[in-house]
Amino acid sequence: MPHRGAINRIRSMHGSPIVATWNEDGEVGIYNVSSALEEVERPQSAKKQFGGCKISSFKHKMEGYALDWSSLTYGRLASGSCDS
Numbered sequence: 001m002p003h004r005g006a007i008n009r010i011r012s013m014h015g016s017p018i019v020a021t022w023n024e025d026g027e028v029g030i031y032n033v034s035s036a037l038e039e040v041e042r043p044q045s046a047k048k049q050f051g052g053c054k055i056s057s058f059k060h061k062m063e064g065y066a067l068d069w070s071s072l073t074y075g076r077l078a079s080g081s082c083d084s
Helices: 034-041
Strands: 007-012 018-023 027-032 053-059 066-069 077-080
Touching (some): 007 066, 027 077
Antiparallel strands (some): 027 053, 066 077
16 A cells, blocks of 8 residues: 555554554554455455555654554544654
């Protein structure tokens, strides 16, 4: 699946195909990777067309690695960088 930069963190929303990534540029992206997962399951002879649907993204000004989905509120994502 195309993604700009190295991924520092990746978290799945409670085992669903919705994932959040944090890249080396401080961008947090939220993706629906269900179509990419379906492609992985295709036979080896079939042409693979990896892709994902970016749902949303935002950037932190500083480096950080805290990224997790809330265990109390479904769909709530928390992220934190070195600048609080």
